[in-house]
Amino acid sequence: MAISKPAVPPRIPCQQCPLRPRPSFRDFTEDELDFVASFKVAETPAEPGMAIMVEGERNPSLYTVLSGWGFRYKILEDGRRQILNYVLPGDMIGLQGNVMKEMQHSVEALTRMTLCTFERERFPQLFRSQPTLAFDITWIAAREESMLDEHLLSVGRRSAYERAAYLLAFLDARAQAAVASHTELRQLPLTQQHVADTLGLSLVHTNKTLRKLMDQGLVRWLDRGCEIIDAAGLYRAAEWRPPKEGARPFI
Amino acid sequence: MAISKPAVPPRIPCQQCPLRPRPSFRDFTEDELDFVASFKVAETPAEPGMAIMVEGERNPSLYTVLSGWGFRYKILEDGRRQILNYVLPGDMIGLQGNVMKEMQHSVEALTRMTLCTFERERFPQLFRSQPTLAFDITWIAAREESMLDEHLLSVGRRSAYERAAYLLAFLDARAQAAVASHTELRQLPLTQQHVADTLGLSLVHTNKTLRKLMDQGLVRWLDRGCEIIDAAGLYRAAEWRPPKEGARPFI
DNA sequence: CGTACTTTTGAGGACCATCAAAACGCGTGG
DNA sequence: CCACGCGTTTTGATGGTCCTCAAAAGTACG
Structure with missing residues (x-):
């Protein structure tokens, strides 16, 4: 057998993170970047349909999405499933595990993903030595809460049509900010079952x-996803208002 | 005119906070307590029906509930209202304002309340000098997220009956943990409109x-509230499972 | 080129909304 | 003390949104 290539792809150093230069993310200092780099313990790939976290289990690590889409969900005993939110590049996965003994929800990959892996046990160190990053963590948690609020308003009080329009507008806006492909190809990798x-x-x-x-x-609608044809029209139908948040941090 | 009593009632020092001794809250060190005490700028009362925070406005202060009940909500332009969650003693109000420019939801008092008031601009100081308290803030945000997840599961996937049972069980459990009157009088100060x-x-x-x-x-059901008669039966009907969280911090 | 997944369509029925109005409790003022 | 007004709870009737069941057509993948 010939000498095989290493199984692990080359790991991207945080200093050259492809997400950071994007306009929606805030700038980091040298010092912060170095800390985050030392904080990162691995880079993990995930395939579509793969479970990243499972409700009821403990998970010693948490992640930041480097690329790809995933979603958080809960299921009732009889199988009814509720998708809570989607995770896109720059989003954090598993923060709740720091508080609860066990995960209270599951996370699944929607597309192929790359995840930056961190360890929970080193969190106290982050809070001790990097107050700005610590504040960012709170920022991230509050942003998630804000998205959930909006989502709950949708599910509770909007009609099916309003909900659908709002969801697609919401996801399109997030995708634009997070991956901003600028290729005019505005696709959401969801099935109608996910919607x-x-x-x-x-x-x-x-x-x-x-x-x-x-x-x-x-x-x-494509076979396994949705293409936004008239974004402006969709936003109008959804009565979409962009959230007023400042430049976004991420770890 | 005789000498009038001061309008402000005596302020409770954090060191003698009536909430802290309760078993569901974690213990604080002297140092932490002193910091929180210095952090608190006022003690504000609120009457039932009063707006504590209004969506779209900026609010320089944020609060911790010392006593009473309130609720967070959003409304659509045509008046449809969605209540997002309730706030009970020990809960924080307005954390999101640290992240968003404007409040993304409103908060209203359900009963007479007493609120401990803090100022946002002093938050960086908390993160710099009190890493444990900073971590607590994250804890609180993650807990709120966890409650919202569960609530979204309810509204999205449970039947009306299941939802109602679950909500009452959820609120009863929170009330027991937060106010624990031990007087066997298990009342929730809600109208059916709130439900x-x-x-x-x-x-x-x-x-x-x-x-x-x-x-x-x-x-x-009473005139302006609900009395839990058979808590065990209610929990069973709701298939209620207590969340597995550790001792709870609060600021 | 079959198999599994996804999207699509139709029919019937359950759940829940809306409209309308009555009954009840409670505080206020006469 | 009673009358009044307001907010809350309750009930009935009707209709629409959305669910369930069933099955076909389309698409990717091995």
């Missing part, structure tokens, strides 16, 4: 609702 | 759903 489980609707009714958005020429 | 706006249901249907819980002898 249904996010909006609290049945698959059948979700399909009929999305059809209305399609008939208006706002989006198009 | 409806929390569960994403109409008032009429909420009433018919709560009736089922009443007919089973689990709860009783």
Whole structure:
């Protein structure tokens, strides 16, 4: 057998992180960057459908998404599933594990992902030596809460049509800010089943609702995802208002 | 005119905080207590129905609930309201304001409340000099997120009956942990309208759903609140599982 | 080129919303 | 003390949104 290539792909040093230069993320000092780099213990890949975290288990590590999409969800005993939110590049996964003994939700990869891995036990050190980064952690948690608030408003009080439009607008806006491909190819890697489980609707009714958005020429549905055709029109239909947050930190 | 009593009631020093001795809250060191005491700028009362925070406004201060109940909510332009969560003694109000320019939700008092007031601008100081307290802030944010997750699961995937049972069990459990009156008088200071706006249901249907819980002898409805008659039965109906969290911090 | 997943469509029924109005409790003022 | 007004709870009737069941058509993948 010939000498095989190393299984692990080359690891990206935090100083050259491809996410950091993007306009939506805040600038870091040398010192902060060095700390984060020393804080990162691995770079983990994940394949679509793979479980990244499982409700009820303990997980000694937590992650930041370097690339790809995933989603957080909970399921009831009889199998009913509720998707809570999506995770995109720059988002943190598993912060709750610092507080609860066990994970209270699961996380699954939607596309191929790359995750920067950190260890929980070194968190106290971060809080002791890097107050600005510590504040960033709070920032991140508060942002997640804000998204959940909005989502709860949707599921509780908006009609199916409003919910669908709002979700797609929300995800498109996040995707633009986080991955900003600028290639005009605005795609969301979701199935209609994911949309249904996010909006609290049945698959059948979700399909009929999305059809209305399609008939208006706002989006198009591919086999395993959605393409935004008329973003401005979609935002209008959703009565979307961009959240007023400052430049975004991430670890 | 005779010498009038001072308008402000005597302020409770943090060192003698009535909440701290309760078993669900974690112990603080002298140092931490002194810091929190210096951090507190006022003690503010709030009457039922009063707005504590308003969506879209900036608020330089944030609060910890010393006594009483309140709730967080959002409203759509046409008046549809979604209650996001309730705030009980020991809970923090307005943490999101540290991140967002403007408040993304409103907060209203449900009963008469007493609030400990803090100033946002002194937060960096807390993060610099009190890493344990800083970590507590993250803890609090993560706990809120966890409650929202569960709530979203309810509204998205549970039936009206399941939702109602779950909400009452959830609030009873929180009330027991936070105020623990031990007087066997388990009351929740809500109207059915609040329940409806929390569960994403109409008032009429909420009433018919709560009736089922009443007919089973689990709860009783008073004029402006709900009394838990059979807590064990209610928990069973709700399939309630207590969250596994450690001793709870608060600022 | 079959198999598994996803999207689509139709039909019937359950759950929940809306409309309307009555009954009840409570505080206020006559 | 009673009348009044207001907010809350309750009930009935009707209709719409959304669910469930069932099955077909389309698409990717090995």
